[in-house]
Amino acid sequence: MSNVIVRRVAEFLKRFPPFSFLSPAELEGVAQSVEIQYLEKGETLFRQGEAARPHFFILKEGTIHLVEDAAKGEEIREVCDEGDVFGVLALLGKRPYLLRSKIVENSLVYAVPVETFGKILEENSRVALFFAAGFAAGQVVVRQDLSQGQKARSAFKSASGDHSLLIFSDQSQVKVSEKVLTCSPETSIREAAQLMTEAQVSSIVVCGQGNFPLGIVTDKDLRSKVLASGVSTARAVSEVMTSPVVTAKKQDGFSNIYLSMIRHRLHHLVLTEDGSADSPVCGIISDHDIFLSMGNSPAVLIHGLMNTLDVGDMRIIRDSAEQMLRYYLENEIAMEFVASVMTEINDVIISQAIVIAQTQLRPDFPDMDEIRFCFLSMGSEGREEQLLRTDLDNALLYQDVPPGRQSEATEYFQKLGELVIEVLLACGFAPCPGKIMASNAEWNQPLSVWKGYFSEWILHPTPEALMKVSIFFDYRAVAGAKSLAEELTQHVYQEIAHKQIFxxxxxxxxxxxxxxxxxxxxxxxxxxxxxxxxxxxxxxxxxxxxxxxxxxxxxxxxxxxxxxxxxxxxxxxxxxxxxxxxxxxxxxxxxxxxxxxxxxxxxxxxxxxxxxxxxxxxxxxxxxxxxxxxxxxxxxxxxxxxxxxxxx
The missing domain is CATH 1.20.120 (Four Helix Bundle (Hemerythrin (Met), subunit A))
Structure with a gap:
């Protein structure tokens, strides 16, 4: 490849992570090894189920869709944009492609040999962690956008700066469990499950002589290998354990440990004294521990929130988001991006708080799941502008129910609102001084009452009504039946149209x-x-x-x-x-x-x-x-x- 072309390839690559993390020499080496492929509309770069090629790809120009071929037809799963990295399964285990690449517009693709990049992946922890975070977030396209949610995605593309630098916190903070639950191969499945329940852990390591690991049994194994298969719980745990067990040494370094988990699709990695299965167990690390420690990535924070209903963990994750926020602000990251990310995080917390509340109330109110409701954020959070955990402004709106069920609905949604607010307060948010919260019965009402509130404020705009308008007019449906909020909005605008003097x-x-x-x-x-x-x-x-x-x-x-x-x-x-x-x-x-x-x-x-x-x-x-x-x-x-x- 001529020097001019190599230089142009390098200049393009260095604009995008993970290539922006490379030294000039590394970047030049990658650029020299790149194969430039021109693909015409309608062509296919790789097919679903096809063995991974010895390259991964970066889209230089054009449009490529990654689609899933199913009986119902093709479904678009990802749209690749300029600078997006795809086909990266070749880097991590050489698994077959999960999707088919469809060339939608004439496209120019840079193909990077895995052999060239493999050494960089081993030696450059930032590059390794970049790919690891993408896979942890369940992505088939790894881009500088590691957030979840369309708003944050679009904001990532418009924001300036290198956001991938913000992905990872201090690796020394990764929590390793040194008290590992173990059992012998002869232990019964029932006894192993009881030990896990008593210790409140999701795995047990099966050990032989000298505390050497022979295998591991997880909650998932108990579900899929025992319950679903009808295996007797009286049988030995060794019959259902995953073996041989994948091990690592605690001193291997975070990137190597995490990449090992990614390569082998592990939720738990057993740590031994010398890193092999022929030495005593000294610790275990779970993907949950990883998610809680990798605090400076929107993807990891959101993934962690979506996969826990533990209020303590939610508080820790929201605290980490505050550290991420500080970095964004001090480094002049575009405000629209910052607000989008923080809104996405706050919204997930609210959604999980609702799940916690519903789960707690379901035994006493089994019929209430069928009643539609919507949780409304208002004020700064309603405007998607709440960066800090300042006071909460929110409300609860539910469908009108027959008179015979009104009493039960009132009691249920009042308790639901109170429980949700309890969770939000436990996550560090401040209560509203004016008590404009879903826990306040005045702001926890059926649709007809809410319509009446807004009609009154618009028809009789007293100073007190205008003060409420400044808060309530910025409501935003966060969770639940958003159609209820849409119906309320339609009513509000009809009322304003009838009284323009408002x-x-x-x-x-x-x-x-x-x-x-x-x-x-x-x-x-x-x-x-x-x-x-x-x-x-x-x-x-x-x-x-x-x-x-x-x-x-x-x-x-x-x-x-x-x-x-x-x-x-x-x-x-x-x-x-x-x-x-x-x-x-x-x-x-x-x-x-x-x-x-x-x-x-x-x-x-x-x-x-x-x-x-x-x-x-x-x-x-x-x-x-x-x-x-x-x-x-x-x-x-x-x-x-x-x-x-x-x-x-």
């Missing part, structure tokens, strides 16, 4: 907070109380922007956009004449979100109150610049809704 009241409310700078261009600070001489970044700067964005989007009858900077983005499309101002407002809001979150992380607080004197010159100027759009937007609203006349 928007004038909403506009008046949006202007209640004056610009954040005083006459002498200094910060308006609190005059008394525990936060005296501090600047309230939430009420003085962020709330005016959220209120203005909400009002203007409602005036255009736009449904389904709750996020503040996405609202300003939409307003830029709807009002090209004010596009620059709306763009500035969206940027300003991102700056304010970042500053508040950093303040909160630094002082272990909500970040709401900032000492202006603690800010550096650049920070002060940045903050003041963020205030600029507020006055202009307030003037537009004042004129557009004729508030000077409206107040008379």
């Amino acid at each position: 928007l004038n009241f909403l506009a008046q409310n949006a202007l209640k907070n004056p610009p954040p700078l005083g006459f002498f261009k200094d910060f308006v600070v609190e005059k008394s109380g525990e936060n005296r001489d501090q600047f309230d970044i939430k009420s003085r700067a962020m709330l005016p922007l959220t209120d203005l964005a909400r009002l203007l989007v409602l005036s255009h009858q736009v449904v389904g956009i709750n996020n503040t900077f996405k609202r300003f983005e939409k307003l830029s499309e709807l009002e090209p004449g004010n596009a620059e101002l709306f763009s500035q407002a969206g940027t300003a809001y991102e700056i304010l979100m970042r500053m508040r979150a950093l303040e909160g992380l630094q002082h272990h607080s909500s970040g709401r109150y900032i000492h202006p004197k603690s800010l550096g010159k650049i920070q002060r100027q940045l903050l003041k610049n963020a205030f600029a759009p507020i006055s202009e937007l307030q003037e537009i609203v004042n004129i557009r809704f004729q508030l000077d006349y409206f107040r008379r």
